[in-house]
Amino acid sequence: MATLADHFRRSSAHPVVRARSAKMHAYALAQTMQQTSALELLHQALEELIRLDDEAGWASLTTLA
Numbered sequence: 001m002a003t004l005a006d007h008f009r010r011s012s013a014h015p016v017v018r019a020r021s022a023k024m025h026a027y028a029l030a031q032t033m034q035q036t037s038a039l040e041l042l043h044q045a046l047e048e049l050i051r052l053d054d055e056a057g058w059a060s061l062t063t064l065a
Contacts, residue, residue: 002028019048 005025009018022045029038 001025002032015048015052019045019052023049 002025005021005028008021009025012018012021022041026038026042026045029035029041032038
């Protein structure tokens with residue numbers, strides 16, 4: 001899943017697709033021993049999603065709480 005999310009993030013020009021794929025990549029990394037990388041990527045994705053006012057970004061805030 002991390003590989004696919006990374007592919008979408010690198011290949012898409014659409015900002016919402018890029019932000020959502022970063023979020024999915026972060027969640028996939030969180031299931032491995034790469035929690036620090038996952039946290040950094042999740043923060044980046046959430047900033048992008050909130051800036052875009054995407055519903056998924058706001059919903060993810062409750063996941064972090």
